[in-house]
Amino acid sequence: MSFKESCKWIDSRQEDLLNNLMRLSEINSGTSNLEGIKTVADYFRSYFSGTADSISEIQSQSREHTDISGNKIKEEFGNLLSFKKRTEAPIQVLLAGHMDTVFPLSHSFQTPKKLDENTLLGPGVADMKGGILVMLTALQAYEASNHSNQLGWRVILNADEETGSHGSAETLEAAATTADVGLIYEPALADGTLSRARKGSGNFTVVATGQAAHAGREYDQGRNAIMGLYSAAQKLEQLTELENGITVNIARISGGTAFNVVPAAAVLQFNVRCQSVDQQHELDAKMKAVIHETAQQSEVALEISGGFSRPPKSISPANQLLMDWVVESGKQLDIDVQFKDTGGCCDGNNLAAVGLPNVDTLGVLGGQIHTADEFMLINSLTERAKLSLNILQKISEEGDRLQALSKRDNKN
Template identity: 45%
Template sequence: MTKYTKFQPWLDWLDQRYDETLDRLKSWSAINSGTGNIEGLDRMRAEILTAFAELDAQTREIDLPDTEAVAPDGSIAPVRYGKVLHFSKRPQAPVRVLLCIHYDTVFAIDSPFQTPRLIDENTLNGPGVADAKGGILTILNALSALERSPFANGIGWDVILNPDEETGSIGSAAILAEQARAADFGMLYEPALEDGTLAGARKGSGNFSIRIKGRAAHAGREFHAGRSAMVAASDCVMRLDGLNGKVGKATFNIGKIDGGGPVNVVPDTAVVRFNVRVSNHDERHQAEDEIAKVIMAINTRDGITAELHGRFGRAPKPMAGKTLALFEWVRELGHDLDLDIAWKATGGCCDGNNLAEAGLPNIDTLGLRGGLIHSDQEFVKLDSLIERARLSALILMKAGAGDLPDALKKTEI
């Protein structure tokens, strides 16, 4: 690391943060902050506010408006969210960076997976340890190192921690887009793979529900008078599944069918829920056209009505232009930290998709090394607690020292 001797004292300072960071990660993992657990999100947010107080930043808690979702019975139900946390410092600095990650998890309040445990001396298993409470702590440590360095005045930063990423960031999308337009580049803290590989290009994603209404009737006395919403839903599912392989590389995944009831009643309500992943904007538009055709076909069934809800919440994120330039710059920095920064395309998506759609080049897997997320086997590698904070701190200090490549600056045309 001879190239970075002027940054070395603040990179080395991070070593003393290991024990405190591990203790916080264990404590935070034990707080259930599933997206729908508003009380748990409130507890998690209070812990974050306490931890981030050392940064002496302007702090806001932002209420999100309720949205709507299709309930299992086909009705439209309100959806509540937790609050967004926004930390900001030096907005008038010559370079601005946006750091983001979510503080919600996929684990519901009644999930049996609630407690972290050490698998071995270098592996911690627990809800959210990788996705993404470890990422929040990486942000905190990196910014703490920056703020102690003489390079802080050259860079302004905003941190957005949202409570709804695991369900598509529907409530917080507008805030993410607003902050993205003010920054030069973005750093997101989803977990890296266990070997440190980052996510490169990402597919876009849309979540949809189709409400289907039929006509109820007694299955014995008046079976032929009924119009089964479940049968129509089955037709709908087969039509959607049949789109796989016909719209480029787009995938159509049927996740769930709600509806029906007693077997002696022709069911009059069903809900088909599905996800679509697309590689590019052309596939997205084609997929939307094909879904519309499916809705039209179901509506031609006698006595049946079908109504589409949902949308594409994540645009595709290509590995090109300024985003590619950012990856290449970070890879160079990684080499001098003895880190081999590699990346690969993924079908997954995150808020990095949202920032890219708003025009912000970003790397979205700067969090801890880990894996098996969204399962009770989720883990992080503890030797990445400081390793990844050092990488982010170096990125921030280099940018603050005036070393951000000109191609990444917002003033560049």
Template identity: 45%
Template sequence: MTIIDISRDEAEALAWIDTLGPTLLDRTLAWSAVNSGSFNLAGLGHMAELIGGEMDRLGGTVELRDPAPFAYPDARGDLQPVKHGRNLHFRRDAAGAANRVLLVGHMDTVFAADHPFQTPGWIDERTVRGPGVADMKGGIIVMLTAIEALSQTSLADRLGIEVIVNADEEVSSVGSEPLLAEVAGRCTVGLAYEPSATPEGVLAGARKGCANFAAVITGRAAHAGRNPQDGRNAIVAAAELAGRIAGLTGARPDLTANPARIDGGGPENIVPDRAVLRFNVRLANPADQPWLLETLNRLVDEIAVRHDVAIALHGGIQRPPKPMDAHQQRLFDLVRDCGAALDLDIAWRATGGACDGNNLAAHGLAVVDTLGVRGGAIHSDREFLIVDSLVERAKLSALLLMRLARMEQSFSAPRGE
């Protein structure tokens, strides 16, 4: 472990964060009260205004970027355009800096505009409950506070900063991935602000990749009594495909496959001519990605021939696996050292969950992606935030940014010291 020496102006910036507890909490609760479900475009627009207003104070440029177009099969298998919100991009250059950091958050939540969970409130004197308080409106506030703290030090002009707050992370970032790729390509380090993996503050280390697919099966309708032999049953083909996909679990180490839903069918006296099978695959090894795609295409072809149906496979690997390699380990070690300087015990563990950190790592960055608040029960109406972690995690990220600013060598380069 490396001992972190905190300079006077760094200490003053960290002390400034200590004074912000009530302000950060009030902002988190106010933002939580704004519904910004992934498909609530008006709510996402409101959140973009609120977050953009905070970004305006950081001394860089702020812009809204349109999402990439995206279409996905509906319950009938017809491709339908999916509308996503616009994404915020902040940029502050630092001429001659060895490093440029990409900080990432998401303004969308899993709670739709008509979900009953809409209002934040207190659980006890140290815990609040509310939509997005942990995942990740509190995390965005931690991130922006850390940047503002860095701005108060003499190190501010020694670190390039870019921020993306996207509007579709909870639905796999399909509209914002081109922006993530563009900005990651000119950065050297990635930081993302998902909540910690446990309420105690354990970080997510290695992450499995995540792939979502929809197989559209087109058969032939026929009368179920008069001439069933003339029909081609799309539901039967979908069921066999679902079973074959489920059988992929364990075919590669730590790979799991989950057939999740079949849409299709109709009246009992008609051979169904259309079905849509939706499924998810999680995989730990980047080398297994080509195998997965080849295997799925082979299964689709085999079942299409056997049942005399047409099958179109949509989707793909939205989140590539993020293994813990030496490049990642170096950044995690730096976070651990910063934590030690703040009397925080930083640990990490592997997880099957995926996030934008997977994408940043796939674009070549070392990434720690759970630098947000401590909390839990995310994606449920029990989602909670441990209030003290707003200040705690803002200080951790601020010190991390200061350490990166002090570096004279690019973090993406081979370690030479």
């Protein structure tokens, strides 16, 4: 098939893509619903079986973290799916998507609904079941077109992106080191704008341990864990530098027992965002200093855990070239592609951190994600599939330019 015929073929898939998306949206796949995740994985596995050379399931890793009550929790995640094609080709593309959504089984938002001719409301329709369908359609079209064998690809679908990809980051990062380009299918904004640089994000927990005492009889013998944390929280919040893109959000605090007891235990959770890796390292050191200093002054033991699961994504020259190609590919299809920086994070952060140039919002157009008003624009299923097909062809033709730039990036 020529490019024109491939585009026609993609257009002919519109109705079927919409039906598949509605079926997928109905299957709950909140990150913690491992059974639902498996059903969605099976769906994609059979949907895609004819296009890849090999399909495998990869076990995700579990993680331990401290919850708001101070308990250490072991968390399990759904398995990843991996599809490969032409692993020996000189140019390798990694395409990534996530099967999980932010909506647990207990949430009221469970079914898709067509709002009008071009708007579909539903859990995961934009973020990002629609995006995965865009990705798969583009690959199907690429394989059916007069493609070059210069390009091989690997698709990885993970199941825990919405909680920070703790169980899948290692697999994704390992895959990134053997790839030349990353394409990720998070939704674009409803006006079609894609994300450029992204802030890094870290979640931290501080557990405070003081000394309990009767508030009336032995007040002076107590060491108040809540007050220790309160003091730490104030100093942590002051690390915010809005003008430099650094924010510290004191998110949750819990502790204490009864009115007449000096509290011996309290827990604080906070989120930190920043724009560069240098800022990230500086913040790490400052936070540790705050915790150390406050523990000494308040005589409350403070233990900090957590870290930056999403390093900042800045734009390397290779990444800029890839973005230029996306804009060019859009122009050929009469799509005006714009890029904008964002404070939000996704797997694109982690792939960029290991040196993989990537564009991470190649999915459907949509909005209100993570809310019960999540919607996507129906005609963007085929529009964005055509865009991705064009990008794949561009990469297969000129991927060596990107490889040369990436090598130079790594040397710097």
